[in-house]
Amino acid sequence: MLRHSPGGFEPVEIALANNGCAAIANDNAGRQAVVVPHGSRFVTRMLPANTPITMRGEVLDIEVNPPLVLALDDKAKYWTGADNLVN
Amino acid sequence: MDFDPVAIAIPVFVALIAGEIVWTRLCGKRHAYEWRDTGTSLAIGLGSTVAGALTGGLTAAMLAGAHALSPLSIGWQWWAWPLCFVLDDLAYYVFHRSAHRVRWFWASHVNHHSSQHYNLSTALRQSWTSFVALSFIFRLPLALAGFEPGMILVCAGLTLVYQFWIHTEAVKRLPGWFEAVMNTPSHHRVHHAVNARYLDRNYAGTFIVWDKLFGTFQPEDDVERIRYGIVSQLGSFNLLYAVFHEWAAIARDVRSAPWGHKLSYLWREPGWSHDGNRETSDMIRKRAARDRDEARLPG
Numbered sequence: 001m002l003r004h005s006p007g008g009f010e011p012v013e014i015a016l017a018n019n020g021c022a023a024i025a026n027d028n029a030g031r032q033a034v035v036v037p038h039g040s041r042f043v044t045r046m047l048p049a050n051t052p053i054t055m056r057g058e059v060l061d062i063e064v065n066p067p068l069v070l071a072l073d074d075k076a077k078y079w080t081g082a083d084n085l086v087n
Numbered sequence: 088m089d090f091d092p093v094a095i096a097i098p099v100f101v102a103l104i105a106g107e108i109v110w111t112r113l114c115g116k117r118h119a120y121e122w123r124d125t126g127t128s129l130a131i132g133l134g135s136t137v138a139g140a141l142t143g144g145l146t147a148a149m150l151a152g153a154h155a156l157s158p159l160s161i162g163w164q165w166w167a168w169p170l171c172f173v174l175d176d177l178a179y180y181v182f183h184r185s186a187h188r189v190r191w192f193w194a195s196h197v198n199h200h201s202s203q204h205y206n207l208s209t210a211l212r213q214s215w216t217s218f219v220a221l222s223f224i225f226r227l228p229l230a231l232a233g234f235e236p237g238m239i240l241v242c243a244g245l246t247l248v249y250q251f252w253i254h255t256e257a258v259k260r261l262p263g264w265f266e267a268v269m270n271t272p273s274h275h276r277v278h279h280a281v282n283a284r285y286l287d288r289n290y291a292g293t294f295i296v297w298d299k300l301f302g303t304f305q306p307e308d309d310v311e312r313i314r315y316g317i318v319s320q321l322g323s324f325n326l327l328y329a330v331f332h333e334w335a336a337i338a339r340d341v342r343s344a345p346w347g348h349k350l351s352y353l354w355r356e357p358g359w360s361h362d363g364n365r366e367t368s369d370m371i372r373k374r375a376a377r378d379r380d381e382a383r384l385p386g
Contacts, residue, residue: 004281006319006358007366008374036322039121041203043322 001035005044009033015079018071024060024079032079034068055080092244097136100251104207110257111206119256123324125208130326131198132211142218149223150236159233168242171234172293175226175242179292182225184303187287187368193357194333195220201329203316205279210254213247215330246292250275270295273307280313283375286368318358318371333357 002009002025011025011033023035032047045064047053052063058076062068072079104125111119154160161167186196195216202209214220229239250270258272265271270291278289288305291298298304307313321329340352340360348361358367366374 004283004314007364008378038203038320038322039124039324040118041121043203043320045322 001042001044002033005033005046007046009044009046015070015072015075018073022068022070024062024070024072034062034070036068053080090241092241092248093139096248096251100207100211103252107207107255107257116256119204119206120208121204124202124204125206127324127326127329128202128208128211131215131330132208132213134215134326134330135211135213138215138218139213145218146223147236147240150226150230150239153227153230154233154236157231157233159231161233161235163235163238167234167238171229171238172242172245174229174232174234175239176246176291176293177297178225178229179243179246180290180297180301182222183290183292184301185225186222187290188356189354190333190337190357190359191353192220192222194337195222197317197333197357198330200279200317201321203314203320205254205256205276205313205315207251207254209279209315210251212329216334249293254279266295268294268296274298274304276313276315277305277307279315281316281318282311282314283372285313286318286371318366318368 002011002014009025009031010027012028014023014025016023021037024032025035026032031049032051034045034047035042036045037043045068047062047064054061054063055076058071058073060068060070060072060076060079062070070076108120111117182192183196186192195214198214199209199212202212214222217223226239226243230236253270253272253275255272256276260266260273261269261271266273270289270293274289274291274295277285280286285305288303289295289298290303295304321332323329337352341349344352344361351359351361356367356369358365358370
């Protein structure tokens with residue numbers, strides 16, 4: 001799915017949400033994308049550069065419109081900072 | 088002529104959708120229908136009927152005006168009906184191809200492609216803004232050629248009715264001769280796909296021969312799973328967003344573009360951008376082909 005994103009997206013790191021219904025990924029270019037459910041299908045959302053991602057417990061709050069929440073357990077911290085971006 | 092094939096067909100459409108829902112349940116294909124998606128499709132269909140009622144008179148007036156200007160008048164001869172139907176289908180092909188290649192027309196047509204599902208209810212996602220987008224201009228040549236406006240509108244309605252039943256995964260392949268000449272569920276599944284090699288293919292209304300003639304035909308592959316929708320999936324069941332999102336996007340692009348590029352955001356293909364940071368369907372197709380070639384290289 002991510003590979004079919006506009007502009008192409010080759011994920012190099014990916015984290016699956018606890019319920020298996022969402023994921024966050026980044027690519028070699030440092031871009032981030034999420035896969036989220038939409039009805040009985042999934043959609044990919046490319047996150048604009050510098051999208052605020054904050055941690056609330058073991059949950060990621062992603063400030064896009066509409067806001068996204070991903071429960072990732074202990075993996076959540078990794079996705080909150082810019083230091084996770086692969087260069 | 089007051090005969091409106093679409094109005095007559097609406098109860099049949101509803102019955103066939105109900106039948107397909109039952110069929111998907113019986114075959115264990117429950118995910119073929121999603122109630123919010125179907126609800127959005129029905130609402131868009133209802134809205135397009137209202138929009139059609141509001142603007143249909145203006146379209147008829149345009150055709151009548153063009154017909155009045157024409158030195159030709161074919162009249163209501165019996166042979167004019169099949170001829171008008173075939174030529175109207177050609178006009179539909181030109182319209183439909185333009186609707187995918189010119190962003191102004193795409194803004195009106197995109198809601199037909201906005202569902203990630205492919206079932207009979209998807210067919211109801213018709214445009215609310217086709218008159219504003221000037222879609223009627225594609226049928227004016229028929230009126231100028233001397234065909235009666237009423238005949239053109241009936242043929243246009245029949246073309247639209249024909250296209251309803253091809254929005255289904257229930258029918259795999261039909262007999263070879265039929266697949267060769269007519270638009271079928273298989274051909275139209277390709278048209279609704281966002282898989283790179285299927286993008287902007289199979290524009291036909293009734294006769295698939297136009298695509299074969301003009302080089303836009305792509306047969307369905309039984310191996311590659313089709314993904315339906317639009318390149319940037321909508322991700323929303325909001326009715327107004329589904330109908331107007333591309334118009335709003337055009338307005339944003341025109342407002343923010345440099346002066347020399349503003350008009351290009353209206354007439355260039357969807358995905359075009361003046362700084363090249365987006366992808367058109369041709370660019371997506373080339374990227375996918377390049378990725379395939381690289382994957383084949385040894386090492």
